[in-house]
Amino acid sequence: MNLMLRRILIANRGEIAVRIIRACKEMGIDTVAIFSEPDRDALHVQLADQAICVGPAKAADSYLNIKNVLSAATVTGCDGIHPGFGFLSENPVFADMVKKCGITFIGPDGDVIRAMGNKSEARKRMQECGVPVVPGSDGGIETLEQGLAVAREIGYPVLIKASAGGGGRGMRRVFSEEEFESAFVAAKAEAKACFGDGEVYIEKLIQNPRHIEFQILADSHGNIVHLGERDCTIQRRNQKILEEAPSRALSPELREKMGADAVKAARAVGYQNAGTVEFILDRDGNYYFIEMNTRVQVEHPVTEMVTGVDIIREQIRIASGKPLKLTQQDVSINGAAIECRINAENPADGFRPCPGKVVGLHIPGGFGVRVDTALYPGCEISPYYDSMIAKVIVHGKTRSEAIRRMRRVLEEFLVEGIQTNVELQYMILHHEDFIKGRYDTGFLEKNLDSLIPGQ
Ligand code: ADP
Numbered sequence: 001m002n003l004m005l006r007r008i009l010i011a012n013r014g015e016i017a018v019r020i021i022r023a024c025k026e027m028g029i030d031t032v033a034i035f036s037e038p039d040r041d042a043l044h045v046q047l048a049d050q051a052i053c054v055g056p057a058k059a060a061d062s063y064l065n066i067k068n069v070l071s072a073a074t075v076t077g078c079d080g081i082h083p084g085f086g087f088l089s090e091n092p093v094f095a096d097m098v099k100k101c102g103i104t105f106i107g108p109d110g111d112v113i114r115a116m117g118n119k120s121e122a123r124k125r126m127q128e129c130g131v132p133v134v135p136g137s138d139g140g141i142e143t144l145e146q147g148l149a150v151a152r153e154i155g156y157p158v159l160i161k162a163s164a165g166g167g168g169r170g171m172r173r174v175f176s177e178e179e180f181e182s183a184f185v186a187a188k189a190e191a192k193a194c195f196g197d198g199e200v201y202i203e204k205l206i207q208n209p210r211h212i213e214f215q216i217l218a219d220s221h222g223n224i225v226h227l228g229e230r231d232c233t234i235q236r237r238n239q240k241i242l243e244e245a246p247s248r249a250l251s252p253e254l255r256e257k258m259g260a261d262a263v264k265a266a267r268a269v270g271y272q273n274a275g276t277v278e279f280i281l282d283r284d285g286n287y288y289f290i291e292m293n294t295r296v297q298v299e300h301p302v303t304e305m306v307t308g309v310d311i312i313r314e315q316i317r318i319a320s321g322k323p324l325k326l327t328q329q330d331v332s333i334n335g336a337a338i339e340c341r342i343n344a345e346n347p348a349d350g351f352r353p354c355p356g357k358v359v360g361l362h363i364p365g366g367f368g369v370r371v372d373t374a375l376y377p378g379c380e381i382s383p384y385y386d387s388m389i390a391k392v393i394v395h396g397k398t399r400s401e402a403i404r405r406m407r408r409v410l411e412e413f414l415v416e417g418i419q420t421n422v423e424l425q426y427m428i429l430h431h432e433d434f435i436k437g438r439y440d441t442g443f444l445e446k447n448l449d450s451l452i453p454g455q
């Protein structure tokens, strides 16, 4: 019999660390936080039962320092580690080492992370099991000649992507053969610099697509369910900024088909724990796998709001060896949910990050509202880490109710001392195309002038 984990180290910071600590508390599980020197007074440190410093400000020396993170878990007697997202969450070496220390990694097996972590390899796996992928190269592209040949075959425009890519970085669009060489050289250099791996692959550039992803839960007994989709089409530079569920772009038939393919993808790689299968959807209703994220995602609360399933709790239950309590038939989507990512940045100044001290703060609330954040009055937003400072999530009986609720919530949200994108999000929620649900991944870029206040 598998017993529930008793003490979990949260190998992360910010709102996601707080989110995980909250779930642990509700489950009666002890929590150990880790922190870097400048994070000494961070909220996650204050909320956890214990906290251990793992190094100086630079993430490479602290939150990414495997040796220190593992030592912290061992000396505090943890039997589980939750990696959150970002940082070590998709590092197969870390997952393997956690296991070697006799600690449960709350996520899939290291080999599964490895298999899906290389995005060109993941494409191959998906093709083998019959999940549609974007037309493109078979695996990584070694030489310029090979790249040119693939691009010619699939036809321009193409997208050169980093095999190890993430966070929307390391992608280059190429519209004609003349542009190919310089884009290829630049993409490889960027991939090497950002991800320490210069391998790139090629996909057809799908014009004006939507980003639709399916949340998966898979236990260690072979049960796999999906919790429906999230529409993450509102992006800036291939990074999500607003997400909603359900998507206006899916018919019930398409939802069922894509959901079944997402489950098939997870099954094909022996997936366990929570994961996300990402697709892009073109204007004709064709969908293509782009990648699988082998961790909890930033936007998971959107799904929690419409399904009532606590995804972090499920992750911990699955890692403890418990079977899923729900079957696909039990999953129902109720109403509509929207999440706005609130970043410490100045949209009017090229989205420049704006760290600093939060001198005044009002966090909104009310019916159907959830705010996931590590903000508190007087806290410092550090320049060393991601600029996302809060996630505002609303639920409504209908999409238009959710939109009206989100507008009301953003009007209340007050963060003084730093600049944020709250107003930009507010403008998006008033844009006619957004309200009508008629948007694609080019929405923000196309409407930037009218969306950015003071432009
Ligand atoms: P995707 O990689 O598909 O965008 P998510 O939307 O879940 O998936 O976002 C992951 C992103 O979250 C990372 O690329 C990074 O920019 C950001 N991130 C990583 N770690 C943290 C963290 N601890 N706090 C806030 N943001 C983070």
Ligand code: ADP
Binding pocket: 134, 159, 165, 166, 167, 168, 169, 203, 204, 205, 206, 207, 209, 211, 235, 238, 239, 278, 280, 290, 291, 441
């Ligand atoms: P990351 O690992 O950085 O999250 P993804 O492969 O998930 O990268 O792609 C991120 C975003 O980039 C997608 O949501 C989409 O907006 C855009 N994108 C990726 N691949 C394509 C493609 N083949 N055609 C058009 N847009 C794409």
Ligand code: MG
Binding pocket: 167, 278, 291
């Ligand atoms: Mg992605």
